[in-house]
Amino acid sequence: xxxxxxxxxxxxxxxxxxxxxxxxxxxxxxxxxxxxxxxxxxxxxxxxxxxxxxxxxxxxxxxxxxxxxxxxxxxxxxxxxxxxxxxxxxxxxxxxxxxxxxxxxxxxxxxxxxxxxxxxxxxxxxxxxxxxxxxxxxxxxxxxxxxxxxxxxxxxxxxxxxxxxxxxxxxxxxxxxxxxxxxxxxxxxxxxxxxxxxxxxxxxxxxxxxxxxxxxxxxxxxxxxxxxxxxxxxxxxxxxxxxxxxxxxxxxxxxxxxxxxxxxxxxxxxxxxxxxxxxxxxxxxxxxxxxxxxxxxxxxxxxxxxxxxxxxxxxxx
Amino acid sequence: xxxxxxxxxxxxxxxxxxxxxxxxxxxxxxxxxxxxxxxxxxxxxxxxxxxxxxxxxxxxxxxxxxxxxxxxxxxxxxxxxxxxxxxxxxxxxxxxxxxxxxxxxxxxxxxxxxxxxxxxxxxxxxxxxxxxxxxxxxxxxxxxxxxxxxxxxxxxxxxxxxxxxxxxxxxxxxxxxxxxxxxxxxxxxxxxxxxxxxxxxxxxxxxxxxxxxxxxxxxxxxxxxxxxxxxxxxxxxxxxxxxxxxxx
Numbered sequence: 219x220x221x222x223x224x225x226x227x228x229x230x231x232x233x234x235x236x237x238x239x240x241x242x243x244x245x246x247x248x249x250x251x252x253x254x255x256x257x258x259x260x261x262x263x264x265x266x267x268x269x270x271x272x273x274x275x276x277x278x279x280x281x282x283x284x285x286x287x288x289x290x291x292x293x294x295x296x297x298x299x300x301x302x303x304x305x306x307x308x309x310x311x312x313x314x315x316x317x318x319x320x321x322x323x324x325x326x327x328x329x330x331x332x333x334x335x336x337x338x339x340x341x342x343x344x345x346x347x348x349x350x351x352x353x354x355x356x357x358x359x360x361x362x363x364x365x366x367x368x369x370x371x372x373x374x375x376x377x378x379x380x381x382x383x384x385x386x387x388x389x390x391x392x393x394x395x396x397x398x399x400x401x402x403x404x405x406x407x408x409x410x411x412x413x414x415x416x417x418x419x420x421x422x423x424x425x426x427x428x429x430x431x432x433x434x435x436x437x438x439x440x441x442x443x444x445x446x447x448x449x450x451x452x453x454x455x456x457x458x459x460x461x462x463x464x465x466x467x468x469x470x471x472x473x474x475x476x477x478x479x480x481x482x483x484x485x486x487x488x489x490x491x492x493x494x495x496x497x498x499x500x501x502x503x504x505x506x507x508x509x510x511x512x513x514x515x516x517x518x519x520x521x522x523x524x525x526x527x528x529x530x531x532x533x534x535x
Numbered sequence: 536x537x538x539x540x541x542x543x544x545x546x547x548x549x550x551x552x553x554x555x556x557x558x559x560x561x562x563x564x565x566x567x568x569x570x571x572x573x574x575x576x577x578x579x580x581x582x583x584x585x586x587x588x589x590x591x592x593x594x595x596x597x598x599x600x601x602x603x604x605x606x607x608x609x610x611x612x613x614x615x616x617x618x619x620x621x622x623x624x625x626x627x628x629x630x631x632x633x634x635x636x637x638x639x640x641x642x643x644x645x646x647x648x649x650x651x652x653x654x655x656x657x658x659x660x661x662x663x664x665x666x667x668x669x670x671x672x673x674x675x676x677x678x679x680x681x682x683x684x685x686x687x688x689x690x691x692x693x694x695x696x697x698x699x700x701x702x703x704x705x706x707x708x709x710x711x712x713x714x715x716x717x718x719x720x721x722x723x724x725x726x727x728x729x730x731x732x733x734x735x736x737x738x739x740x741x742x743x744x745x746x747x748x749x750x751x752x753x754x755x756x757x758x759x760x761x762x763x764x765x766x767x768x769x770x771x772x773x774x775x776x777x778x779x780x781x782x783x
Contacts, residue, residue, distance in 0.1 A: 308621050
């Protein structure tokens with residue numbers, strides 16, 4: 219649904235008398251499949267928004283190519299606009315008009331007739347649970363309500379792809395969970411969703427696949443599970459009642475154990491895939507007649523992935 | 536066709552906003568109204584006009600040009616607010632015509648201006664202003680052109696500067712000399728009059744006075760229409776280009 223090759227963009231910024239060229243995006247290759255929720259993860263200033271704005275026809279790339287929903291970004295931005303929706307980070311509604319008025323106008327800017335635009339607005343208001351305050355001015359809405367209007371605007375013309383730039387930033391936990399549901403609902407309706415975030419939990423919980431961006435480049439791409447597996451595999455902690463040395467000897471020679479550490483009260487085993495390793499560990503310990511207390515599986519978090527790929531923690535950056 | 540439809544769409548939304556908060560239309564005519572009430576009475580003696588009505592017939596046509604200038608020069612502030620709210624960016628991701636985004640807003644300014652000019656004209660009648668309908672329509676055409684020109688320029692600058700703090704001093708810096716060099720407040724003389732020949736609005740004021748005096752055939756009328764019309768076309772071209780560029 220989205221395919222990019224070597225997408226580049228640099229900006230010139232002036233600091234005093236010197237002009238500096240900042241390479242915001244340095245050659246991004248991406249593939250996003252139909253009906254996916256694709257996450258774009260990275261710290262502030264990594265180039266996520268610049269990439270998104272290029273894909274949404276808002277800024278012209280310096281180089282590279284992209285095809286979005288079958289339309290060529292460089293040669294035919296007008297057609298791309300018809301097929302995509304875009305929801306900006308900072309909001310898109312005007313204080314003095316109502317959600318309904320915004321929805322109707324926005325639909326009409328896509329060339330949709332007045333009656334049809336009004337029908338679509340009604341449908342969107344219902345879908346996003348905005349009917350109750352549909353005719354109140356946008357300035358009276360809460361942050362979460364206003365963000366829902368933004369998203370409803372972004373999909374009023376039934377786009378094939380929708381770009382959401384940090385849709386949950388600044389929302390309280392409840393509104394955020396609500397927003398995740400909305401995004402999943404879009405996917406269930408067959409819309410491809412391209413979403414940027416700097417929340418690891420969000421990328422993990424929401425995205426089918428994701429790319430991690432840092433300093434204008436993609437440093438990792440895959441499903442959240444793939445990415446995490448890539449890093450260190452899983453960690454299995456086994457609690458043993460007293461017979462730790464024997465168990466260590468027993469398990470050290472097993473092929474699926476990459477590394478073994480003795481910790482207080484038991485062992486820590488680094489394995490490729492915990493779900494496959496755990497039954498084997500259980501059988502081995504049981505077979506030797508040792509007493510097993512507890513067994514726990516830890517998955518590495520996306521923060522570990524980020525740390526491994528960029529050399530720093532996302533939380534710190 | 537698409538351009539017309541899109542322009543109408545933008546114009547409708549902009550007018551809805553004006554009508555929802557018409558206080559700005561009123562604030563816009565406050566300045567000329569104050570001049571009409573508090574400055575006009577001084578003119579009979581200052582100009583040594585035979586009657587007060589003569590003084591108003593001289594003063595009001597210029598006052599209308601001032602209204603057109605000051606009403607349009609500051610519309611860029613509204614655009615900056617819209618840029619900040621994300622409304623412009625939201626329009627840009629749709630296939631809506633870029634030129635329509637500008638024209639719809641300029642038309643709003645012309646519509647507002649015509650209403651304000653009508654109000655000032657009607658309010659000036661008790662002071663002795665007289666004018667023929669045909670002449671006043673021609674004068675409004677001139678005012679409309681000034682409105683389009685300055686609103687397009689103001690919007691183009693707003694797109695470039697994107698900050699009220701930069702736009703305000705620039706507009707004020709330009710507006711004051713343009714006003715003083717237009718002959719609106721007092722008749723020009725000496726070297727100031729020579730400099731004023733390079734001010735297109737001084738030509739507009741002369742034409743407006745000729746029209747209100749009932750001389751549509753006066754050479755100042757076609758000259759002003761030509762000068763202001765040409766400048767309006769140039770500014771529109773410039774503004775459309777900066778909309779198309781920053782808005783791609």
